Amino acid sequence: MIRCYEDFGVIHENVPLKAKDEGVEDNFELVFSSQEKAIVVSVLLQGESGERLEEEVAELESLLRTLGVQAVGRTLQKRQKLTPNCYIGSGKVQEIKELALQKGAKLIVFDRNLSGPQVRNLEEMTGLVVLDRTGVILEIFSRHARTNQAKTQVEIARLEYLLPRMTGAWTHFQRQRGGGALQRGMGEKQIEIDRRRARDRISRLQKQLEQIRKEKATQRKSRSNELKVAIVGYTNSGKTTLMKGLTKSQIAPKDELFATLDTSVKTIDPRTRPKILLSDTVGFIRNLSHSLIESFRTTLEEVSEADLLLHVVDVSYAHYEDHIKVTNSVLADIGAG
Structure with missing residues (x-):
């Protein structure tokens, strides 16, 4: 996931996408700080197995350890159904915020996948960085990719994951930072620019991946x-x-x-x-x-x-x-x- 605050070693979704160097092809970074503390959040819906959920949460904590992130707290909510705005109840969100502050955690990690609006709402309500399961897996993929093929596949997956999570990010950025060097009203325009650049980058990467696929097919044929x-x-x-x-x-x-x-x-x-x-x-x-x-x-x-x-x-x-x-x-x- 591409998001964070200035005092946390990650790029936030609220920050404009930039190439590493001027004149160099767009490179959308997914960076994740290690040696951080996290609160793990899970939801048990009616009819689901608590024992199976426990194994899923343990697996998520193992994923976090792979990144060097320590799970310092867990919280579980039993619900009839998920809420569209923030996934869990607002009272539970406040409880998680207090637990994170108590434990010194800067990350809140959900076992299930969240929508872009849910992530944004949760971050606004807690003032903390919110990740979901796919975001964690993507970062592991990014760290472990070695060949051009793997790196290309991971970057495509990251960009496709990021695209629906850009909505409203810039207006949220302005509220957090008080505008900074940004001009008022430029948020939605910047979102569209970032979306277009991300789609263009995906298109270029898919062409590169198709060429790699053909080369691999030739090798297998031999x-x-x-x-x-x-x-x-x-x-x-x-x-x-x-x-x-x-x-x-x-x-x-x-x-x-x-x-x-x-x-x-x-x-x-x-x-x-x-x-x-x-x-x-x-x-x-x-x-x-x-x-x-x-x-x-x-x-x-x-x-x-x-x-x-x-x-x-x-x-x-x-x-x-x-x-x-x-x-x-x-x-x-x-x-x-």
């Missing part, structure tokens, strides 16, 4: 006579560890979520004929937005075109069946189920 096995599964389930063991490669597995974003292809045993190629790619997670899946479709084509899918499951999780369902659902979305 391996058409080889057997292709793709390792799939929930994030941090041990896929890279398995690949290291099977291929005897020097890959260094990491005990963190989304450590792998770029597809890695290794030969199991060079002596076999035909060769058996093993690929390790991005893991899946619950409540992954459709736009994120679409952005990584190029990477996941390695999975779609595999001769065999090797599904890795960590059965140490109490509800590992949920992880299996999530993986199968994403595979079905990309036509590999």
